[in-house]
Amino acid sequence: MRFFSLSSILFSIALASAVVHHPSSYEHENHRVVNFVHPGALHSSTDIERIKLRVNNKDEPWYTAYQHLSTGTLAQATWKPTPQTVLVRGAPDPSTNLTQNYGYAYRDAHSAYQLTLRWLITTNTTFADAAVKILNAWGSTLTSINGNEDRMLAAGLYGYQFANAAELLRIYPGWHKDDQDVFAKMLTTVFVPNNYLFLTEHNGKPDFYYANWDLCNIASLMAIGIYTDNSTMYNWAVDLFLNGLPDPSIVVNGALPYFSIANFTESGSKKTLMEIQESGRDQGHATLCVALLGVIGQQGGNQGIDLYGAFRNQILNGYVLLPPPMTRYFGGRVEVSPNMAS
Numbered sequence: 001m002r003f004f005s006l007s008s009i010l011f012s013i014a015l016a017s018a019v020v021h022h023p024s025s026y027e028h029e030n031h032r033v034v035n036f037v038h039p040g041a042l043h044s045s046t047d048i049e050r051i052k053l054r055v056n057n058k059d060e061p062w063y064t065a066y067q068h069l070s071t072g073t074l075a076q077a078t079w080k081p082t083p084q085t086v087l088v089r090g091a092p093d094p095s096t097n098l099t100q101n102y103g104y105a106y107r108d109a110h111s112a113y114q115l116t117l118r119w120l121i122t123t124n125t126t127f128a129d130a131a132v133k134i135l136n137a138w139g140s141t142l143t144s145i146n147g148n149e150d151r152m153l154a155a156g157l158y159g160y161q162f163a164n165a166a167e168l169l170r171i172y173p174g175w176h177k178d179d180q181d182v183f184a185k186m187l188t189t190v191f192v193p194n195n196y197l198f199l200t201e202h203n204g205k206p207d208f209y210y211a212n213w214d215l216c217n218i219a220s221l222m223a224i225g226i227y228t229d230n231s232t233m234y235n236w237a238v239d240l241f242l243n244g245l246p247d248p249s250i251v252v253n254g255a256l257p258y259f260s261i262a263n264f265t266e267s268g269s270k271k272t273l274m275e276i277q278e279s280g281r282d283q284g285h286a287t288l289c290v291a292l293l294g295v296i297g298q299q300g301g302n303q304g305i306d307l308y309g310a311f312r313n314q315i316l317n318g319y320v321l322l323p324p325p326m327t328r329y330f331g332g333r334v335e336v337s338p339n340m341a342s
């Protein structure tokens with residue numbers, strides 16, 4: 001998917017500055033936010049300044065990455081939003097006559113995000129105005145999320161994507177405060193209740209959902225917490241990511257204590273490699289977990305909370321033990337070659 005790879009390139013640039021921490025630093029750190037830094041979700045203002053400098057100097061790979069972004073379909077000021085009243089993902093109740101339409105949400109969220117990056121990097125306000133149009137259209141139109149249980153994926157994935165676009169655009173003087181508030185209200189009334197509902201009840205199936213379901217809903221609460229300056233919401237999501245729910249009978253596979261399946265020591269380097277909860281599933285889902293962990297890690301780091309370093313660098317250890325592109329299912333476990341790990 002083209003729009004996905006465009007975002008990941010810029011995301012990788014941001015990640016390149018992430019610090020690798022010493023084991024055991026996390027346990028003693030305070031992990032609660034009181035006042036938020038803005039912009040402070042996927043990217044900080046330092047990230048934007050760094051990217052801008054690199055692009056202006058035509059340094060590689062930043063310059064080529066920016067050309068890639070700026071020629072993408074979704075990054076054009078001519079992109080027309082298609083806001084929906086009801087966002088539908090997964091087969092809805094047949095009596096409703098609704099049809100799946102979630103592609104509109106992710107395309108428009110990505111478009112708003114990419115246009116905002118173009119504005120921040122070039123200072124050309126045509127791009128910011130186009131992003132404002134997209135977010136205002138959704139803010140004033142969307143009222144609910146529908147579909148079968150997959151609607152909870154829509155709540156998580158598009159929740160953090162829309163909130164990230166808004167968090168970057170909030171400093172644009174051409175986005176009126178009233179419209180920013182309408183967008184915030186849409187996020188907190190449409191996405192947030194579904195994020196909480198999924199994470200606390202898991203749709204009545206306490207040990208069923210793979211990690212990515214939890215991770216996208218955690219990412220959404222963190223991002224919306226940042227955008228709406230709600231530290232209660234943000235800290236709750238961070239706490240869930242680090243510890244799971246107080247009721248241990250509900251298995252939050254995306255929470256770090258459940259997410260870690262096994263540790264291995266790489267022979268030679270003696271580094272720790274970690275099998276993650278979706279390692280043995282398929283390449284697409286395993287890498288989705290990694291992408292979402294990057295979002296969560298950045299949304300922590302940009303608020304001064306080191307989630308990459310938690311539990312002796314669990315996230316980073318999980319990054320290095322990703323499955324190779326797999327064409328078959330290994331029965332739920334990744335196969336670790338004896339040459340790679342002992």
Ligand SMILES: *[C@@H]1O[C@H](CO)[C@@H](O)[C@H](O)[C@H]1NC(C)=O
Pocket residue numbers: 095096097
């Ligand atoms: C669904 O569509 C049918 C045919 O157009 C219509 O008769 C029915 O009222 C619709 N149902 C709802 C819940 O909108």
Ligand SMILES: *[C@@H]1O[C@H](CO)[C@@H](O)[C@H](O)[C@H]1NC(C)=O
Pocket residue numbers: 077124125126127
């Ligand atoms: C800003 O971008 C728009 C759309 O690409 C372009 O038409 C316009 O010339 C640009 N303005 C400046 C000052 O570069």
Ligand SMILES: *[C@@H]1O[C@H](CO)[C@@H](O)[C@H](O)[C@H]1NC(C)=O
Pocket residue numbers: 192230231232233
């Ligand atoms: C912050 O979020 C929590 C949880 O969703 C909510 O109960 C509370 O009302 C929100 N606070 C504000 C100031 O909106």
Ligand SMILES: *[C@@H]1O[C@H](CO)[C@@H](O)[C@H](O)[C@H]1NC(C)=O
Pocket residue numbers: 257260261262263274311312314
């Ligand atoms: C892997 O190591 C980390 C860090 O020590 C630990 O938190 C985690 O529980 C370990 N995983 C397993 C399955 O033992």
